[in-house]
Amino acid sequence: MASFTPASLAGARIGDWVFKGLLTVAALAVPVLLTFLVWELWSGARQAIGEFGLGFLTSSEWDPVSGQFGALPLIFGTVVSSALALLIAVPLSLGVAIFLTEFAPMSIRGPVAFLIELLAAIPSVVYGLWGIFVMIPFLRATVYPFLKDTLGFLPFFQGPIYGPGMLSAAVILAIMVMPYIISVSREVLLAVPNTQREAAMALGATRWEALTGAVLPYARSGIIGAVILGLGRALGETMAVTMVIGNRHEIAASFFAPGYTMAAAIANEFSEAVENIHLSALSYVALTLFVVTVLINAAARLLIWRVARGGGGRSA
Amino acid sequence: MSRAASRRLRSHFMVGLMGLAVVVAVLPLLLILGTLVAKGASSLDLAFFTQGPVPAGETGGGVLHAIVGTLLIVGTACCIGLPLGIGGGIYCAEFPASRLALVTRFVSDVLNGTPSIVVGVFAWTWIVATQKHFSALAGSAALAILMIPMVTRTTEEMITLVPHSLREAALALGYSRWRTSLTVVVRTTLPGIVTGSLLAVARVAGETAPLLFTALGSQYLSFNLDQPMAALPLVVFNYATGPYEEWHRLAWAAALVLILVVLTLSVAARLATRRKFSPYG
Numbered sequence A: 001m002a003s004f005t006p007a008s009l010a011g012a013r014i015g016d017w018v019f020k021g022l023l024t025v026a027a028l029a030v031p032v033l034l035t036f037l038v039w040e041l042w043s044g045a046r047q048a049i050g051e052f053g054l055g056f057l058t059s060s061e062w063d064p065v066s067g068q069f070g071a072l073p074l075i076f077g078t079v080v081s082s083a084l085a086l087l088i089a090v091p092l093s094l095g096v097a098i099f100l101t102e103f104a105p106m107s108i109r110g111p112v113a114f115l116i117e118l119l120a121a122i123p124s125v126v127y128g129l130w131g132i133f134v135m136i137p138f139l140r141a142t143v144y145p146f147l148k149d150t151l152g153f154l155p156f157f158q159g160p161i162y163g164p165g166m167l168s169a170a171v172i173l174a175i176m177v178m179p180y181i182i183s184v185s186r187e188v189l190l191a192v193p194n195t196q197r198e199a200a201m202a203l204g205a206t207r208w209e210a211l212t213g214a215v216l217p218y219a220r221s222g223i224i225g226a227v228i229l230g231l232g233r234a235l236g237e238t239m240a241v242t243m244v245i246g247n248r249h250e251i252a253a254s255f256f257a258p259g260y261t262m263a264a265a266i267a268n269e270f271s272e273a274v275e276n277i278h279l280s281a282l283s284y285v286a287l288t289l290f291v292v293t294v295l296i297n298a299a300a301r302l303l304i305w306r307v308a309r310g311g312g313g314r315s316a
Numbered sequence B: 001m002s003r004a005a006s007r008r009l010r011s012h013f014m015v016g017l018m019g020l021a022v023v024v025a026v027l028p029l030l031l032i033l034g035t036l037v038a039k040g041a042s043s044l045d046l047a048f049f050t051q052g053p054v055p056a057g058e059t060g061g062g063v064l065h066a067i068v069g070t071l072l073i074v075g076t077a078c079c080i081g082l083p084l085g086i087g088g089g090i091y092c093a094e095f096p097a098s099r100l101a102l103v104t105r106f107v108s109d110v111l112n113g114t115p116s117i118v119v120g121v122f123a124w125t126w127i128v129a130t131q132k133h134f135s136a137l138a139g140s141a142a143l144a145i146l147m148i149p150m151v152t153r154t155t156e157e158m159i160t161l162v163p164h165s166l167r168e169a170a171l172a173l174g175y176s177r178w179r180t181s182l183t184v185v186v187r188t189t190l191p192g193i194v195t196g197s198l199l200a201v202a203r204v205a206g207e208t209a210p211l212l213f214t215a216l217g218s219q220y221l222s223f224n225l226d227q228p229m230a231a232l233p234l235v236v237f238n239y240a241t242g243p244y245e246e247w248h249r250l251a252w253a254a255a256l257v258l259i260l261v262v263l264t265l266s267v268a269a270r271l272a273t274r275r276k277f278s279p280y281g
Helices: A007-058 A074-103 A105-119 A123-150 A165-190 A192-202 A207-236 A239-244 A262-269 A275-307 B003-043 B046-050 B063-093 B101-110 B118-131 B136-160 B164-172 B177-188 B190-205 B232-240 B244-274
Strands: none
Touching: A007 A192, A007 A275, A007 B063, A007 B101, A007 B136, A074 A105, A074 A165, A074 A207, A074 A262, A074 A275, A074 B003, A074 B164, A105 A165, A105 B003, A105 B136, A105 B244, A123 A165, A123 A207, A123 A239, A123 B003, A123 B177, A123 B232, A165 A207, A165 A275, A165 B003, A192 A207, A207 A262, A207 A275, A207 B003, A207 B118, A207 B232, A239 B232, A262 A275, A262 B118, A275 B118, B003 B244, B046 B063, B063 B101, B063 B136, B063 B190, B063 B232, B101 B136, B118 B164, B118 B232, B136 B164, B136 B190, B164 B177, B190 B244, B232 B244
16 A cells, blocks of 8 residues: 655656656667668668669579579569468368357367467477478378379479479478468457348358358458468468478479478578678578568558458448 | 258358368377377487487487577577567557557567568677677577567557556555556466467477577587577477488487477466466456
């Protein structure tokens, strides 16, 4: 219990002042770090930016010996592996999220959601280890030959099967981004008012029709946000991809062929690079990756907020 | 078939399909955990925890150097990251409409989505390049930078759950602002803050990418934060991608230890809040 002598009031004022000061320092740390991060990436990349300009992003030559660097194969690999991963992960994730919020018995909702959160807790390097020694041998022995036999007329499924390659990276990425897409879409679906479902059911809709007709349209922008958030994760994922994508600076049409991503190239080459221009080129890659993920995350947040605040979704 | 029956059938079919998706989604978790135990458990003997590595090609040896390294690197990261993260979170909750809170909140979200490898490059240019040598401290700094925005956001979210009446009651009793914050509001939400912190620790403990060119890794047991240091995730990566059968065996065992640590932290984090997280508890 506080007493109100002048001395104690003065003490409280000083206490408040110190308290707020300390908190302000902590709160300032975040924006200061970001500014610093952008500045350091920029200064690291400046030499490469000066040398190659924006042409860096469209050139595909990567030769540390002659000092020629172009990031197109890296960008290609990043985009293709992430896009393929989403192609696999999105239908599955939405199925899980919808099942858990709309249809599953109450008693299993919590435990299943918990298991899926554990999936998100597994370190990337462990996914990579599992990918190298379990997943790739399995895919190489069963799934890839099957794909080659049935879909081999497409350029994507032609050529030799190495094991490590674009499709292997996509599969492991799909497993890794699934928990994020599931958990955000669950939140979004839970934010859809029950009146939407009840109204549809009252009109005689089946549960599936209520979902597609009344729930999903309302949650649409939030779900797109969840998918974009998953895309942001996939683009920046490093270790697991480095371990299974094959690491070759090449653009190939076949999904079986080895590729490379921006994050993987930084992980592999940064500590071995000796020339300044090589380091600078890798910093340039890091800066590009950073800018892309920031834009993607900002877009995703915006879409999710619209639904979570209840104002955005158009009701059907 | 009548129209109503076919609509019902279609509904049941789609729901069943989504149930199947749940099975497919949970399967990798079980497969990964199963393989880790199957391939790693047999290598977890006393030598694994008490010895350092042996020269390449020989059998035996352990990962004591990496266990010590991970403890030191993550511990140091916590010392830097947790106070700043929790402090920032309290600020955002206490002064929610201030311009700094808005900026901090937004920037935290941006940093949370930043790939950890980019943070590694940042720590390299900032610390390693200026000091001209790799160091465990640079690795800790990178991990701390990953922790701060995570902890800031969870702390703020937890504190906003505390009812206003509690704060008002304390202020009405004549408590000063800082004592209200610390002894009433923060005290009430402590389990939530612990949860957020544990989750952040669990996440960075498994991070490899930011350590690759900061802490670098080492073959020796070292307690010097100013020198390169081994860490469990680095050991898993180096041994898994190396050529020796013996290394692969150790990689599985190290991965099993790593995942046990991470999962224990994650589950402990859940329990911390489940145990009576009511504002009046």
